[in-house]
Amino acid sequence: MADISQQDIDAIFPKVTATIADALGCDEGDMKRDSSLINDLGAESIDFLDLVFRLERAFKIKIPRGKIVEDSRGELSESEFEQKGLVTERGLAQLKEFLSEVPADRFRTPLKVAEIPRLFTPETFCKLVIRAQKAAAPAG
Amino acid sequence: MNGRFAAFSFVDRILAHDPAATVRGRYAIPARATRFPASLAAEAVGQLAAWAAMSALDFRVRPVAGLAGETRFVRAFGPGDTLELEVTMESATATDVAYHGRALCAGEPVLTLEHALGPMLPVGDLDDPDAMRADFETLRRAGAPAARFRGVAAPALTLDTVETGKRARGSLVIPTEAPYFADHFPRKPVFPATLLMDALGMLATAAAGDDARVTGMQDVKVRAFMPPGETLAVSVELDDRDGELAGRVVAKMNGKPVATARVRLAKDAR
Numbered sequence: 001m002a003d004i005s006q007q008d009i010d011a012i013f014p015k016v017t018a019t020i021a022d023a024l025g026c027d028e029g030d031m032k033r034d035s036s037l038i039n040d041l042g043a044e045s046i047d048f049l050d051l052v053f054r055l056e057r058a059f060k061i062k063i064p065r066g067k068i069v070e071d072s073r074g075e076l077s078e079s080e081f082e083q084k085g086l087v088t089e090r091g092l093a094q095l096k097e098f099l100s101e102v103p104a105d106r107f108r109t110p111l112k113v114a115e116i117p118r119l120f121t122p123e124t125f126c127k128l129v130i131r132a133q134k135a136a137a138p139a140g
Numbered sequence: 141m142n143g144r145f146a147a148f149s150f151v152d153r154i155l156a157h158d159p160a161a162t163v164r165g166r167y168a169i170p171a172r173a174t175r176f177p178a179s180l181a182a183e184a185v186g187q188l189a190a191w192a193a194m195s196a197l198d199f200r201v202r203p204v205a206g207l208a209g210e211t212r213f214v215r216a217f218g219p220g221d222t223l224e225l226e227v228t229m230e231s232a233t234a235t236d237v238a239y240h241g242r243a244l245c246a247g248e249p250v251l252t253l254e255h256a257l258g259p260m261l262p263v264g265d266l267d268d269p270d271a272m273r274a275d276f277e278t279l280r281r282a283g284a285p286a287a288r289f290r291g292v293a294a295p296a297l298t299l300d301t302v303e304t305g306k307r308a309r310g311s312l313v314i315p316t317e318a319p320y321f322a323d324h325f326p327r328k329p330v331f332p333a334t335l336l337m338d339a340l341g342m343l344a345t346a347a348a349g350d351d352a353r354v355t356g357m358q359d360v361k362v363r364a365f366m367p368p369g370e371t372l373a374v375s376v377e378l379d380d381r382d383g384e385l386a387g388r389v390v391a392k393m394n395g396k397p398v399a400t401a402r403v404r405l406a407k408d409a410r
Binding site for chain 2: 137
């Protein structure tokens with residue numbers, strides 16, 4: 001997976017935040033780069049489904065359901081990543097790398113797998129879009 | 141058949157259920173049904189999608205109302221008409237189902253539904269999985285017994301303020317008892333989102349004026365179950381963005397939004 005540059009993120013940031021504002025019914029002005037969609041903007045699980053759906057339409061991309069959580073495991077198997085609903089030590093290291101946009105002090109331990117979406121910020125969704133665009137682009 | 145299919149089931153027959161192909165079904169609206177709001181054709185399409193998704197996932201999970209990106213009411217229909225239902229499944233996983241579909245009457249589309257998405261819940265929370273399997277077989281083979289649906293009552297909508305052409309506010313009382321709770325769902329009675337959309341459509345037309353009618357719904361989002369006996373605070377703000385008359389509708393329960401949508405309206409030329 002090719003690295004994602006800050007420039008790539010900046011290029012689509014306004015369109016992604018506008019889409020988030022539409023999905024959550026919140027004000028774009030209330031949104032910071034590192035806002036937690038759940039903790040700061042009041043998003044619920046149905047909003048994430050809605051948001052992914054809207055991003056697919058806005059960017060004409062395909063984002064398989066559950067893509068963020070699946071991608072966040074990286075090369076780790078499910079049992080390497082989590083045990084009994086808690087993210088393992090290796091899992092946490094992998095997650096911090098994958099969600100590099102999230103301030104480090106927000107990764108509490110032990111971290112429940114179900115709590116991972118609390119970490120997601122607008123930039124998390126920029127990266128999701130960029131990965132989907134790159135996956136769709138012809139190799140070469 | 142213990143009263144199943146009588147109260148809020150809008151698929152009589154499942155003609156094709158392979159989720160990889162077009163899923164097809166049929167529903168004959170009983171001629172004696174007193175009231176069959178157009179939103180129930182969207183319910184029928186959604187129920188057909190739910191059957192296809194549940195059978196693909198061995199009745200472990202079932203979808204509930206979540207998002208409907210674009211619903212268009214193309215042509216009027218009602219009691220006595222037979223709806224031919226078509227659904228294209230975009231995905232069906234243990235967490236959610238995505239699909240689009242339509243209902244036709246005598247070969248002509250009467251309702252189209254795009255970008256529909258429902259979160260999945262464990263079937264056992266809502267209904268008896270074995271009974272659902274048996275129902276599915278009935279629908280695939282003989283079909284449901286001659287429809288006993290009698291229609292739904294008009295929503296208990298009270299208007300508090302109406303500023304014609306601008307906005308309206310009011311309340312909607314969810315009945316403590318209604319026939320549809322027996323089907324929706326047997327183990328967890330909740331107010332069907334399609335009936336809420338019917339009520340919110342009425343609210344929007346009340347704000348827009350008597351000659352307005354609902355032509356579609358955009359970005360319907362249902363956030364929570366609405367149990368019997370609750371009272372919802374409902375509101376609509378009209379706008380004519382892009383020259384199209386529409387209204388943003390919100391239903392709140394205990395101060396929190398439970399459903400939002402944009403209602404598209406038209407005024408018929410006279």
